[in-house]
Amino acid sequence: MQFNKPTQSSLHNNDTLSVVMLRVLLALLPGTVIYCYFFGWSILFNITLACFTAVISEALMLSLRKRPIQPYLKDYSAIVTACLLALALPTLAPWWLIVIATLFAIVIAKHLYGGLGYNPFNPAMVGYVVVMISFPQYMTQWLTPHNGLDLLQALQLHLWGIMPENIILDSVTSATPIDSIKTGLSLQQPLTEITQSPLFGTVGGKGWEWIATGFLAGGLWLLYKNTISWQIPTSMLATIAIFALIFNFITPDQYAGPLLHLFNGGTILAAFFIATDPVTASTTPKGRIIYAIGIGILTYVIRTWGGYPDGIAFAVLLMNMAVPTIDYYTQPKVFGAKE
Amino acid sequence: MSDTQVKLSTFPGGLHLPGHKGISTNKKIGSAFIPSKLVLPLQQHIGESSELLVKAGDKVLKGQVLAKANGYVSVPLHAPTSGTVTNIEEQAVPHPSGLTATCITIETDQKDKWISIEKPSDYKTMDPSALRNRIREAGIVGLGGAGFPTFIKLNPGARTAIDELIINAAECEPYITCDDMLMRERALDVIKGVQIMQHALQAKRCIIGIEDNKQEAYLALQQAQKASNAITIEVTLIPTIYPTGGEKQLIKVLTGKESPSQGLPLDIGIVCQNVGTAVAISEALIDGKPLISRIITVTGNGIKQPGNHDVLIGTPINELIEYSGGYDTNVQQLIMGGPMMGFNLLSDQVPVIKTTNCLLALNENNSSPAMPCIRCGACMDVCPAKLLPQQLYWNAYAKDFDKIQDYNLFDCIECGCCTYVCPSQIPLVQYYRFAKTEIWAQERDKIKSDHARERHEFRLERLEHEKQEREERMRKKKAALQKNKQKTDPKKDAIAEALARVKAKQQNNSVESKNTDNLTKEQQQKIEEINNRRKKQSSVSDKENDALNKPEKNNLTK
Numbered sequence: 001m002q003f004n005k006p007t008q009s010s011l012h013n014n015d016t017l018s019v020v021m022l023r024v025l026l027a028l029l030p031g032t033v034i035y036c037y038f039f040g041w042s043i044l045f046n047i048t049l050a051c052f053t054a055v056i057s058e059a060l061m062l063s064l065r066k067r068p069i070q071p072y073l074k075d076y077s078a079i080v081t082a083c084l085l086a087l088a089l090p091t092l093a094p095w096w097l098i099v100i101a102t103l104f105a106i107v108i109a110k111h112l113y114g115g116l117g118y119n120p121f122n123p124a125m126v127g128y129v130v131v132m133i134s135f136p137q138y139m140t141q142w143l144t145p146h147n148g149l150d151l152l153q154a155l156q157l158h159l160w161g162i163m164p165e166n167i168i169l170d171s172v173t174s175a176t177p178i179d180s181i182k183t184g185l186s187l188q189q190p191l192t193e194i195t196q197s198p199l200f201g202t203v204g205g206k207g208w209e210w211i212a213t214g215f216l217a218g219g220l221w222l223l224y225k226n227t228i229s230w231q232i233p234t235s236m237l238a239t240i241a242i243f244a245l246i247f248n249f250i251t252p253d254q255y256a257g258p259l260l261h262l263f264n265g266g267t268i269l270a271a272f273f274i275a276t277d278p279v280t281a282s283t284t285p286k287g288r289i290i291y292a293i294g295i296g297i298l299t300y301v302i303r304t305w306g307g308y309p310d311g312i313a314f315a316v317l318l319m320n321m322a323v324p325t326i327d328y329y330t331q332p333k334v335f336g337a338k339e
Numbered sequence: 340m341s342d343t344q345v346k347l348s349t350f351p352g353g354l355h356l357p358g359h360k361g362i363s364t365n366k367k368i369g370s371a372f373i374p375s376k377l378v379l380p381l382q383q384h385i386g387e388s389s390e391l392l393v394k395a396g397d398k399v400l401k402g403q404v405l406a407k408a409n410g411y412v413s414v415p416l417h418a419p420t421s422g423t424v425t426n427i428e429e430q431a432v433p434h435p436s437g438l439t440a441t442c443i444t445i446e447t448d449q450k451d452k453w454i455s456i457e458k459p460s461d462y463k464t465m466d467p468s469a470l471r472n473r474i475r476e477a478g479i480v481g482l483g484g485a486g487f488p489t490f491i492k493l494n495p496g497a498r499t500a501i502d503e504l505i506i507n508a509a510e511c512e513p514y515i516t517c518d519d520m521l522m523r524e525r526a527l528d529v530i531k532g533v534q535i536m537q538h539a540l541q542a543k544r545c546i547i548g549i550e551d552n553k554q555e556a557y558l559a560l561q562q563a564q565k566a567s568n569a570i571t572i573e574v575t576l577i578p579t580i581y582p583t584g585g586e587k588q589l590i591k592v593l594t595g596k597e598s599p600s601q602g603l604p605l606d607i608g609i610v611c612q613n614v615g616t617a618v619a620i621s622e623a624l625i626d627g628k629p630l631i632s633r634i635i636t637v638t639g640n641g642i643k644q645p646g647n648h649d650v651l652i653g654t655p656i657n658e659l660i661e662y663s664g665g666y667d668t669n670v671q672q673l674i675m676g677g678p679m680m681g682f683n684l685l686s687d688q689v690p691v692i693k694t695t696n697c698l699l700a701l702n703e704n705n706s707s708p709a710m711p712c713i714r715c716g717a718c719m720d721v722c723p724a725k726l727l728p729q730q731l732y733w734n735a736y737a738k739d740f741d742k743i744q745d746y747n748l749f750d751c752i753e754c755g756c757c758t759y760v761c762p763s764q765i766p767l768v769q770y771y772r773f774a775k776t777e778i779w780a781q782e783r784d785k786i787k788s789d790h791a792r793e794r795h796e797f798r799l800e801r802l803e804h805e806k807q808e809r810e811e812r813m814r815k816k817k818a819a820l821q822k823n824k825q826k827t828d829p830k831k832d833a834i835a836e837a838l839a840r841v842k843a844k845q846q847n848n849s850v851e852s853k854n855t856d857n858l859t860k861e862q863q864q865k866i867e868e869i870n871n872r873r874k875k876q877s878s879v880s881d882k883e884n885d886a887l888n889k890p891e892k893n894n895l896t897k
Contacts, residue, residue, distance in 0.1 A: 001657065001666065001687050003673050006704045009758045009766060011356065011513065011678045015717075017710050017762045071708060117711030117763075229716065278715040283729055285719075327730070334747045335351060335724045336587060336600035 021076035023227050027218030028083055028273065034214040038145045038207035039091050041154040046086040046098055053102040054082035061111035077116050081105055084124040084273055088266055088313070089131070092141035092173055095158050100134075101127035121320045122280045125313040132313065140175050140309065144199075145207035147172040177205030178265045179309045181256055190253040195260070204263030212268040219272025231288035232281060233271040237262060239296025247304070255304065267299070270312045280320045287323075287330035294319040345546055345575045348595035350588040352723040353580040354756050356513050356679075358552060362645045363516045363638040368524055369648040371632050372662055373420050377445045377653030378690040379405065380432045384480040385487045386412030393443065397424045400454035402629055405443055414478045414488045418454075419631035419651035422447040433656075433675050433689045435682040442690070445653070456627040462535050467493075470539045470624070477623035478630045478693075483507055483584075483613030484676065486694035489620070492612065493539045495605055501540045502608040505593055506533055506547040506617060508556070509577065509584030512677030515697040517634040518614050520647045522549070522556035525618055526563035532617030534569055535624050540610055545572045546593045547614070550579040581679065582754040586611045588723050600750050615696075635691060637663040641670035641700030650691055656698060657687040671704035679755040710763035718757030718767060724750045728757040728767055735770040740778050748774055 035043045058078040062069045082102055089098060105127030113119040132139050143149075149157065149172060156162045175183065177199050184194035194200075201209045222228045240261050247255035261267060266274070275281060275295050282291035295315045302311025382388030389406035393399060399418040406416040422445045430442040462470060475490040495501050506529075510518040522529055529547075537545050549557045560574045577583055577592050587598045590609055598604045604611055615633065622628045631652055637659060638645040644664030656673075660666060674681040676697055691698075718728035727746055734743035748771060757767045858866070 001670075001673075003671070003683065003685055003687075004704070005683045005685065006672055009678070009755060009768075010672065010674065010699075010701055010703065010705065011755075011759055012705070012764065013354075013760050015760065015762050016764060017713065020715070020762045068708070071710070075710060077713075115711065117713050226717075226720075278713045281714075283714045283716045283719070284727060331727060331730075331746065332719075332725050334600050334726055334750045335591075336597045336602070336750070337747075338599070 017075045017077075020227055021080050023222065023225060024080050024273065025076065025083065027222045027227075028087070028215070030217050031211050031214030031269065032083075032087065034207075035087070035211045038210065039143045040147055040149050041151045042091045042143055042149070042158065043086070045154060045158050046089065046091070046093065047083055049095055049098050050082035050086040050102045051079055053099050054078040054106050057103055057106040058111075061107055061115075065111065065115065067115070072116065075116065078106055078110075081110070081123045081127075084269075085127050087269060088124065088128050088274075090139055090141045091143040092157070093131075093138055094161065097131050097135060097138050101131045103127075104130045117279055119279060120323070122274060122277050122316050124274065124277075125316045125320075128313045129317060132308065140179060141173050142176050144172055144174045174199060176265060176309060177208060177260075178303065181260075182309070185254060191256060192253070203259040208265075209263040212263045215268045215272060219268065222272065222276075228272065228276040229285075229288055231285060232276045232292040235289045235292035236271045236275055236296045236299075237267070239293045240267060240300050243297065243300040261300070261303075265303075265310045266312055270295075270299075270316065274312070275316055275319075280316075280323065282323050282326045282330070284327055284330040284332060286332070287326040290326050290330065291319050291323060294322065345573055345593060346595065347575075347577060348592055349580075350583070350591040350723050351725045352721045352756060353582065353588075354721050354759060355579070356581045356759070358579075359514045359638075360516050360519070360552065362640075363514070363636050363647060364519060366646040368520050368634055369646060369662075371649040371651055372654075373447050373449055373451060373651065374654045374658040374662075375447060376425070376655065377419055377422070377447060377651060378430055378655060379416060379419075379443045379445070379653040380430075380690070380692060381406055381416065381441045381443070383416070383486060383652070383692040383694065384414055385485060386410070386414075388441070389413060389416045391427065391441075391443070393424050393427075395424055395426050398422075399424060399445060400452050402454045402456055402631065404629075408475065412488060412491065414475055414480060414490075415629075416443075417478055417629040417631050418445060419653055420445070420447050421450050421452040431686065431689050433684060433692060433695065437685045459624055459627050462538060462624045465538075467539045467541065470535065473624060474539070474620055477619070477628070479616065479619045479623060480630075480693050481613055482615035482619060482633060482693065482696070484680070484694055484696060486692075489612070489616055492610055493536060495540060495610065499605060500608060501542040501605075501610055502544065503594060503610075504533070504537055504540055504542040504545040505590055505604075505609055505611040506545060506614055507584055507586065507589055507611055508547050508549040508553075508560070508614045509589055510553070511550060511579070511581045511584035512679050512681075512697075513581075514638050514699050515636050515677045516638070517636045517647050517696050519553045519556050520636075521618060521634050522553070522614055523559050526556075526559040527567065528618045528621045529560060529614050530563045530567045530569055530572065531625060532619070532621035533572055534567070535620050536610075536612055536617065537571065542610070543571065547572065547574045548577045548583075548589050548593050549574065550583060551576045552579045581756065582723055582752070585723060585752050585754060587752070600747065630693060633691075633693065633695070635659070635695055636697040637700075638697065639674075639700040640702045641667045641673070642698075643667060650695075652693055653690045655688065655690055656684070659691060659698065660687060660700070666700055667702060669702040670700050672701050674699040674701070679759070680753060705764075707764060709765045712761075712763055712765060715762060717760040717762060721756040721760050723754060723756065724752055726751060728771075731774075732765060732767050732770050735774040738774075738777070740774060740781065743774050744778070748778070751775075 055078055059069050059073060062072050085101055085105055086098065089101060105123035109121055109123040109126035110119050180199055181194050199206055203209050204212060219233060223230055241258040244256060244258040244261040248257040275292060282288045298315030298318055299311045302308060302314055387410040390409040391406050393405050399405065400421045401418055403418045404415050405418050408415050425444045425446045427443050429439040431437060432440045459473060471490040471493050479489045480486040481489055508518055508522060533545055547560060557574065557576055564572050564574050575593065582588055583592055586604060590596060590598055590604055590611060596607050599606050619630050632649050634647055635650045636647050642663055646663060650659055673684045673687055675684055675695060676682065678699060681699065712729055712732055714729050716729060722728055730746045731743055731748055734746065751771050753768050753771060755768050761767055
């Protein structure tokens with residue numbers, strides 16, 4: 001009897017690429033639901049728009065690159081990028097801003113660098129930085145928690161920029177808590193006074209602290225499922241916390257404490273979902289620690305002393321650049337090798 | 340002795356795999372059947388292939404030597420049953436690429452008639468080297484899979500003292516149960532074989548490591564150990580983690596010692612042998628039987644009646660499968676070895692060899708395309724050699740064979756853990772095997788080309804040397820001549836002068852001898868006429884000569 005050679009080994013744990021990516025999407029769910037609860041329909045609109053753009057541009061690029069479309073679309077990596085991007089961009093970002101960011105992420109940052117597995121830079125962060133630099137005025141338009149916009153009003157606002165009658169823009173938008181700290185400090189206000197504003201909750205931004213908790217839960221589940229490595233989130237969060245602790249201890253009026261840093265902005269989201277992107281992160285155990293500490297330091301530095309509202313995207317991209325070198329010099333000692 | 344004395348350690352990485360062992364352990368080992376023909380490749384071990392001793396048409400008896408060892412790393416090959424050698428030619432052998440090799444084909448006569456064998460003397464009275472020789476003469480190789488001649492592994496050399504003999508009874512790969520069944524049914528032989536090896540190595544202590552999913556085998560061995568009063572042998576249960584049956588992994592688990600990277604366990608005073616090999620040694624040293632059969636697991640959902648059989652070496656796989664009830668109708672693939680480290684056979688028209696431990700027929704054939712590597716590092720987490728499989732893959736894919744060795748490719752034991760967990764379903768081990776083969780081929784080519792280059796350089800050097808020698812000789816000669824010239828100058832001058840004088844004299848003489856000065860007009864005219872006639876004649880004869888010569892030239896040019 002003659003046999004054909006299978007291309008795959010006969011035993012596999014069935015954790016395929018699409019299973020892994022779906023798990024990541026599932027882990028994003030609690031945070032997203034809480035986001036929705038606090039800020040309304042806008043985020044769902046943003047996610048849907050980003051996903052559509054991502055899938056269409058991914059399919060287009062795959063066909064241009066003469067790659068099989070179906071298996072690559074089924075890996076869900078484009079959807080993950082789109083969701084992360086939508087969650088990172090301002091809630092009130094106009095529709096075209098989201099489309100541009102997603103297009104840039106998928107077409108340029110991902111496919112022009114060789115597609116899945118070959119891109120040196122985190123696509124979502126590239127997309128984010130592109131619109132952050134090009135359209136800074138739109139990057140501060142965040143909704144206030146419990147803004148009262150219904151689905152139709154939110155859609156009108158996103159698509160045509162039409163405000164519902166009897167609501168003025170300023171009453172539903174605000175800066176992020178981190179941004180307001182920055183502005184407040186530049187006006188010589190003490191930190192204790194700034195955090196008295198209704199934007200702030202118990203430990204972080206109002207609403208944001210709960211969203212962060214949702215992402216934290218999802219991230220811990222990913223850790224439990226062995227989908228992400230513990231080194232990156234732990235090292236990154238610990239670095240930011242330690243820096244915040246030291247500076248807060250020295251001058252509590254000027255530097256926010258660790259909890260404010262961890263539960264604000266996208267710190268938790270970035271630590272568990274963005275910095276852990278396997279393609280662009282370091283791949284050795286020691287390397288991952290170095291990589292994540294780097295992101296932590298850069299995030300803190302840019303956030304505290306830099307000119308941009310948040311530094312995570314820059315920090316991630318800068319450390320992406322260092323990954324090949326980190327990987328080369330942090331090879332683990334092989335079994336049986338001499339010390 | 341109880342097993343509590345062995346303090347267990349762990350190795351990095353590893354996997355918990357579904358065992359699939361139960362399907363082939365519910366029946367006793369089937370006795371050896373005699374197939375219609377046997378096909379015996381001359382090379383069934385690592386090293387030099389054996390040297391033929393028979394020719395087509397020869398009648399052979401069971402246990403007769405068909406081919407003798409050729410060189411040190413080689414063992415003889417014996418006839419597994421009686422019959423007639425029908426041919427000796429290239430035939431397909433079990434190999435991932437479906438290679439062919441020289442095989443002896445025996446048509447069996449079903450009489451199974453033994454050649455006369457002498458009973459060996461008591462091994463305890465034998466010298467270790469004589470013991471090793473007998474093991475070699477019995478054609479015994481490592482039956483765990485690699486097939487390295489066992490007698491070499493039992494020869495640690497004068498300088499190395501062996502502290503521990505480790506017996507690999509882990510059998511960690513899913514589906515395979517041949518060692519399990521062997522231990523259950525022939526535990527006493529295992530202990531005997533182990534004692535013989537211990538004697539050959541002069542090892543103080545021996546640990547038999549069995550995975551804890553083989554309780555029955557463990558109990559059987561413990562009983563046999565007690566019955567044999569083998570107090571230096573410890574039978575130990577170890578956790579079931581794949582690949583704990585890897586030599587270096589098992590040593591780590593049982594002793595806590597790490598065998599050196601790119602080195603041998605021998606370097607840390609340890610020798611590791613398989614239980615199947617132990618039984619073969621006991622048969623050779625107690626009954627005098629050479630290695631002519633082995634236990635093989637025939638299993639998988641593609642087989643109608645899975646089980647273990649005592650199979651004659653050389654039995655064609657199709658006959659063995661038929662003997663096991665045949666294939667399931669949906670069978671898709673046939674694997675020699677286990678699902679993790681085995682390789683797919685393209686055809687079942689190949690024989691089983693000394694290292695065949697399992698035939699796995701499966702109904703599924705997963706052929707989904709591999710996706711790109713996303714560097715998730717799942718492979719790294721399970722790698723028992725602590726390698727970076729993702730980087731190895733990257734460099735193998737890019738054919739960067741220098742860089743891949745920076746990442747310690749040759750420490751890879753090809754256990755397949757990385758392939759098992761890869762979310763992109765990349766056949767990683769295939770890439771590593773490819774890279775290893777390419778590097779070996781490059782090294783062979785390099786040795787060859789180095790040799791050729793050296794020869795060429797030597798030739799150039801020799802020519803240059805000869806040229807210089809010749810020039811030197813010429814120069815010396817010239818110098819000598821120059822010297823001689825300078826020395827004989829006065830004489831030469833004298834000779835030259837003398838010659839000049841003679842010449843002058845001759846000229847004078849010739850002038851003097853001409854008597855045509857004072858002649859009359861008539862006389863002068865006559866002389867002129869004569870001269871003219873002579874001239875004419877000579878010119879005519881010249882022309883004649885030319886005419887005579889021309890045809891010849893033409894002939895030549897023709």
